Amino acid sequence: MSAAPAIRLDDVTLGYDRHPAVHHLSGEIAPGALLAVVGPNGAGKSTLLKGLVGTLAPLGGRIDRGALRLRDIAYLPQASALDRSFPIDVFDLVATGLWSRAGLFGGVGRAGRERAAEAIAGVGLAGFEGRPIATLSGGQLQRALFARLALQDAPVILLDEPFAAIDARTVSDLLELIGRWRAERRTVVAVLHDLELVRRSFPETLLLARRKVAWGPTSEALRPERLLEARGMQEAFDDHAPLCATHAA
Numbered sequence: 553m554s555a556a557p558a559i560r561l562d563d564v565t566l567g568y569d570r571h572p573a574v575h576h577l578s579g580e581i582a583p584g585a586l587l588a589v590v591g592p593n594g595a596g597k598s599t600l601l602k603g604l605v606g607t608l609a610p611l612g613g614r615i616d617r618g619a620l621r622l623r624d625i626a627y628l629p630q631a632s633a634l635d636r637s638f639p640i641d642v643f644d645l646v647a648t649g650l651w652s653r654a655g656l657f658g659g660v661g662r663a664g665r666e667r668a669a670e671a672i673a674g675v676g677l678a679g680f681e682g683r684p685i686a687t688l689s690g691g692q693l694q695r696a697l698f699a700r701l702a703l704q705d706a707p708v709i710l711l712d713e714p715f716a717a718i719d720a721r722t723v724s725d726l727l728e729l730i731g732r733w734r735a736e737r738r739t740v741v742a743v744l745h746d747l748e749l750v751r752r753s754f755p756e757t758l759l760l761a762r763r764k765v766a767w768g769p770t771s772e773a774l775r776p777e778r779l780l781e782a783r784g785m786q787e788a789f790d791d792h793a794p795l796c797a798t799h800a801a
């Protein structure tokens with residue numbers, strides 16, 4: 553597939569009810585990038601992904617997605633955002649990955665069913681197709697959600713804490729899948745907490761603490777003094793601060 557266009561952030565402020573959560577962020581996510589977003593709790597990482605996917609409009613600044621359409625950006629929210637009691641089995645959950653192309657009422661069709669079965673096998677869940685998602689372990693559910701992402705076939709993939717509370721074997725299998733996406737020149741952005749994993753597997757990192765602390769090669773961005781700076785910035789942050797003057801005008 554051809555590479556996705558870059559996503560450019562120009563002085564972007566994102567927040568809720570006019571209270572900023574991410575301030576004045578500028579930078580570029582290059583086509584085919586494998587970017588980790590790290591930072592303390594409440595640093596604005598999930599908010600940034602919501603801005604990138606377009607569910608949260610910037611309070612200020614601009615996100616330029618080039619020729620990307622919204623369906624070109626696949627998004628995996630935090631696990632807690634999924635209602636696991638919903639009565640759906642693994643196959644049907646994974647097959648919803650086809651909706652972004654076929655439309656909700658487009659029907660999956662035989663080719664679609666084959667692709668869904670391949671995606672399920674590709675994450676090691678062959679044999680689990682008829683299992684209700686409520687009966688899956690956390691790792692199995694995450695595998696199914698990655699199969700759905702694979703089926704979406706999107707040039708840009710955003711992952712919010714994809715490895716939280718997941719067993720080591722699943723993490724390593726899913727990292728391998730991310731490696732394949734990268735080889736296919738897809739752009740992958742992942743919010744992560746495990747800094748060792750980031751150092752091992754993600755060449756580029758954005759360290760966020762409401763503002764950009766560092767954005768560049770992971771070894772630079774995660775230097776101890778940068779991490780200390782991020783912690784200090786986050787602790788000093790006033791959660792009820794109004795919109796800055798530059799954007800409030």
Ligand SMILES: Nc1ncnc2c1ncn2[C@@H]1O[C@H](COP(=O)(O)OP(=O)(O)OP(=O)(O)O)[C@@H](O)[C@H]1O
Pocket residue numbers: 568573591592593594595596597598599600791
């Ligand atoms: N829907 C919302 N409405 C109001 N405020 C919100 C909402 N979602 C997040 N916030 C606030 O925005 C700030 C940034 O939250 P966000 O979830 O983006 O941080 P995070 O870096 O992803 O945190 P964590 O690592 O704890 O998941 C926090 O102060 C949070 O309380």
